[in-house]
Amino acid sequence: MKLEEMKIVVTGAASGMGRYFALALAEGGAKVAACDINPEGLESLRAEAEGLAGELRTYEVNVANEESVVELFNQAWADFGGLNGLVNNAGLFRDGLLVKKDDYGLRKMSLKNWQLVLDVDLTGPFLCTRELAARIVEAGGAPSVIINISSISRAGNMGQSNYSAAKAGLVADTVLWAKELARYGIRVAAIAPGFVDTPILQGMRPDALNKMLSGVPLRRAGAPAEIFAGVKFIIECDYFTGRCVDIDGGLRL
Numbered sequence: 705m706k707l708e709e710m711k712i713v714v715t716g717a718a719s720g721m722g723r724y725f726a727l728a729l730a731e732g733g734a735k736v737a738a739c740d741i742n743p744e745g746l747e748s749l750r751a752e753a754e755g756l757a758g759e760l761r762t763y764e765v766n767v768a769n770e771e772s773v774v775e776l777f778n779q780a781w782a783d784f785g786g787l788n789g790l791v792n793n794a795g796l797f798r799d800g801l802l803v804k805k806d807d808y809g810l811r812k813m814s815l816k817n818w819q820l821v822l823d824v825d826l827t828g829p830f831l832c833t834r835e836l837a838a839r840i841v842e843a844g845g846a847p848s849v850i851i852n853i854s855s856i857s858r859a860g861n862m863g864q865s866n867y868s869a870a871k872a873g874l875v876a877d878t879v880l881w882a883k884e885l886a887r888y889g890i891r892v893a894a895i896a897p898g899f900v901d902t903p904i905l906q907g908m909r910p911d912a913l914n915k916m917l918s919g920v921p922l923r924r925a926g927a928p929a930e931i932f933a934g935v936k937f938i939i940e941c942d943y944f945t946g947r948c949v950d951i952d953g954g955l956r957l
């Protein structure tokens with residue numbers, strides 16, 4: 705598929721990688737339904753997208769809420785006269801050890817933090833993928849592509865019981881959705897970034913950040929543009945489905 709043929713939903717588009725993806729897709733001529741839970745971020749994105757080759761519309765949505773996701777897909781499908789792409793990018797983390805004993809006593813990861821991360825990072829992609837696939841299947845099938853943003857944490861990262869489970873689950877679902885949906889022309893693939901230079905990293909203490917990046921063979925964080933190179937490859941390579949591409953500077957080697 706070509707970028708200029710895409711009518712694509714990007715979740716988590718108000719910040720970081722999602723914002724970069726939405727702008728780069730619109731710059732490449734795509735029609736982009738940029739959605740996020742943060743209305744102010746969407747407003748500034750809309751302003752930034754003015755004059756780009758494609759079209760960018762914004763939608764306020766909570767990907768963890770079924771009603772909100774159904775409404776998004778009804779609206780975006782109507783606005784663009786159908787859809788043929790989705791980047792499941794919205795995500796958050798609430799890190800903490802499963803159990804920890806220190807001077808304050810015994811602490812546990814709360815069920816609230818477990819559930820929140822599973823709701824946004826796994827249930828969100830499930831709902832968005834289901835709603836897009838349902839409309840494409842109902843219309844008789846069409847060449848389409850779904851890209852799930854996982855993480856290297858899917859392998860099991862200390863302090864991330866919730867996030868690792870969600871990001872591993874997302875790669876497992878990538879494989880089975882690729883199998884289930886291929887007959888309708890829908891490809892499904894994932895990207896597992898390592899550390900990427902977004903507000904998440906920018907908020908870290910410089911010494912902690914340097915220590916973390918020293919473990920990366922390429923000795924730096926990735927740029928959103930380098931992760932977008934993976935998104936573009938998956939869109940453009942019509943024979944690619946069911947796989948997860950690690951873009952991590954060699955972190956998992």
Ligand SMILES: NC(=O)c1ccc[n+]([C@@H]2O[C@H](COP(=O)([O-])OP(=O)(O)OC[C@H]3O[C@@H](n4cnc5c(N)ncnc54)[C@H](O)[C@@H]3O)[C@@H](O)[C@H]2O)c1
Binds near residue numbers: 796854
């Ligand atoms: N930055 C990294 O180092 C890194 C590494 C690996 C994977 N990732 C993944 O990449 C994706 C983007 O990360 P980022 O660093 O750009 O994060 P970010 O925090 O800059 O952006 C995430 C966006 O998701 C939105 N969002 C959060 N909850 C939402 C909800 N319920 N509904 C709709 N939107 C919601 C936020 O408002 C925000 O705009 C995430 O899935 C993250 O887990 C990031």
